[in-house]
Amino acid sequence: MSQLLEAFSWLADPTRWSGTDGIPTRLLEHLWYTALGVVVAAVIAVPIGLLVGHTGRGRGLVVALSGAARALPTLGLITLFGLWLGIGLKAPILAFVVLAIPSLLAGAYSAVESVDPRTVDAARAQGMTEWQILSRVEVPLGLPLLISGFRLAIVQVVATVMLASYIGNGGLGRFIFLGLQLQDYPQMLAGSILVVALALVLDVALRVLERLLAPRGAARG
Amino acid sequence: MTHRRRLPARSPITTTGPVVGRRSLAALAGTGIVALGAAACSNDDPLKSDSGSGSGGSDGGGSGSGEIVVGSQQYYSNEIIAELFAQALEGSGATVKRQFQIGQREVYVPELQKGTIDVIPEYLGNLLQYLDESAAKGTADDLAKGLEKALDDGLRALPYAEATDQDSYTVTKDFASQNSLQEIGDLAGISDLKIAANPEFEERPYGPKGAKSDYGVDITVVPVSDSGGPLTLKSLMDGKVQVADLYTSDPAIVKNDLVPLEDPKVMVLPENVVPIVSSKVDDAGAAAIKKVTDALSTDELIALNTRSVDEKADSATIAKAWLKDKGIAK
Known part of the structure; x- marks a missing residue:
């Protein structure tokens, strides 16, 4: 308990809130790595997920692959990629992409699948092309589920990005690893609190976004 | 506290669990850390380390039984040295119990003081800094002298080896x-x-x-x-x-x-291997251990470590061959 209090007083120290190794810098780095990981993963996963959802083909394969990907330990991946790509950002970002893909993929195909087939049939009967059906009917109606896929991916990645510091990067993991090695547990705990707080804030913000973007009649996420 | 690999922060007991908010992340990180540890390690029974440090040594049944308990840190190189000491002691006629891969200095130093562990290979600078943070910098000899003073009654440092690991x-x-x-x-x-x-x-x-x-x-x-x-x-x-x-x-x-690069100003504390023993180690035992430390140069230590890293040989095999090679054991 006293360590928790010490962690908060560590956080309250104004000198930690400035400078190149201060909390704001580390926080921004942390967000930047998260954004990189999720965006790259989205570029790969969302089109595939939408395609799978729209055509109904390859669903079994995608489910199996993303299930398997979820089981990979991220620190193990970072070390493996690190030995291949060297220290720096590439290895951890690659690992975060692997981490984020399953949630994004699941969000994308379930978004499309959640749309009432009668609605899709109606759109087709009106002469919409398949692309129009996807982009004007399925995606808007499934948007909350798509965003909830993003939400899950972002929360997962933001909580894992601390591992980037294992291999020569910045981010909030710096405080955690340094505290751990120096047995400076208040510092480690403070770093963890920041990561948890960041994950919670992002989670809530994205939930609000899900609500706001849901069109009338859309599936609830 | 100085030391990372020898005070392994990656010990699964102290690291990940309660620290990180997300349990799944902690579990992932935990597995990774254990895997990394195991990869570099010749220890063949990972569960042993948990029981060693987790139980607080309550099962370290050294007292009264006449057997000498040899401990080691959770660091593959340290375990090899501990095995050298153990086999040398056995060669001198003692009964030895092995309690290897005990996590951190915080765990095993109290065990030494309590008498549940009788022998452990240590490193001059790190141990002295642990016992006495104000201990000055200095040469290996200075540190060894400091160590004599800093150690509790009943414990003593035997002559250190030329081998350093720093x-x-x-x-x-x-x-x-x-x-x-x-x-x-x-x-x-x-x-x-x-x-x-x-x-x-x-x-x-x-x-x-x-x-x-x-x-x-x-x-x-x-x-x-x-x-x-x-x-x-x-x-x-x-x-x-x-x-x-x-x-x-x-x-x-x-x-x-x-x-x-050389360090003529001794900025990095010398970390010569030094055996710390309890009063249960008698003159014959001390002499047996001294034969090991006398023969243990840094090159020899590197050779021992190489066998572990390259051949994945276990510490008992490595130690046996080395002692035979040096004429310490038959």
Whole structure:
């Protein structure tokens, strides 16, 4: 308990809130790595997920692959990629992409699948092309589920990005690893609190976004 | 506290669990850390380490039974040395119980003081700093003298070995010859110097601050948390950093033709291997252990470590062959 209090007083120290190794810098780095990981993963996963959802083909394969990907330990991946790509950002970002893909993929195909087939049939009967059906009917109606896929991916990645510091990067993991090695547990705990707080804030913000973007009649996420 | 690999922060007991908010993440990180530890380790029974440190040694049944309990740190090289001591003691007629891979100094030093462990291989500088934070810098002899004073009654340090296992400022041979480097001070004036090291290196007396004050060298730390392991080595070989903090007994130094820079001002504390023993180790036992430390040079230690890393041989096999080779055991 006293360590928790010490962690908060560590956080309250104004000198930690400035400078190149201060909390704001580390926080921004942390967000930047998260954004990189999720965006790259989205570029790969969302089109595939939408395609799978729209055509109904390859669903079994995608489910199996993303299930398997979820089981990979991220620190193990970072070390493996690190030995291949060297220290720096590439290895951890690659690992975060692997981490984020399953949630994004699941969000994308379930978004499309959640749309009432009668609605899709109606759109087709009106002469919409398949692309129009996807982009004007399925995606808007499934948007909350798509965003909830993003939400899950972002929360997962933001909580894992601390591992980037294992291999020569910045981010909030710096405080955690340094505290751990120096047995400076208040510092480690403070770093963890920041990561948890960041994950919670992002989670809530994205939930609000899900609500706001849901069109009338859309599936609830 | 000095030491990372020998105070393994990656011990699963102390690290991940309650720290990180997300349980799944903690579990992932935990597995990774254990896997990394196991990869570099010749220990064949990972569960043993948990029981050793987790139980607080309540099962260390040394007292009264006449058997001598030999402990080791959770570090493969330390376990090999402990095995050397154990077999040497057995050779002198003692009954030995092994309690290897005990996590951290915080765990096993109290056990030594209680008498549940009788022998453990230690390192001069780290142990002295643990026992007495104000202990001054100095040569190995100074540290050994300090250790005598700092140790509790009932415990003593036997003569230390020539072998050391300490942090170093290590560079590639090419970089050393291009800049005609021999000692750490020769790095002064090279711009944009980076050293790959564990994050806490930043705070150590022999970190960037020490390099600046002792040698006038400006260097920044690139934190790579694998304690001089493969990632640290790779960052040096790739040229992402010019210097790496490797342990002097690391087989990778010889294998990759690396150059640990000399440290004439003794900025890095000498970490000679030193046996710490309880009063249960009699003169015959001490003499048996001394035969090991007398023969243990840094090159010999590197050779022992190499067998563990390359052949994945277990510590008992490695120790047996070495003792026979040195004529200490038949």
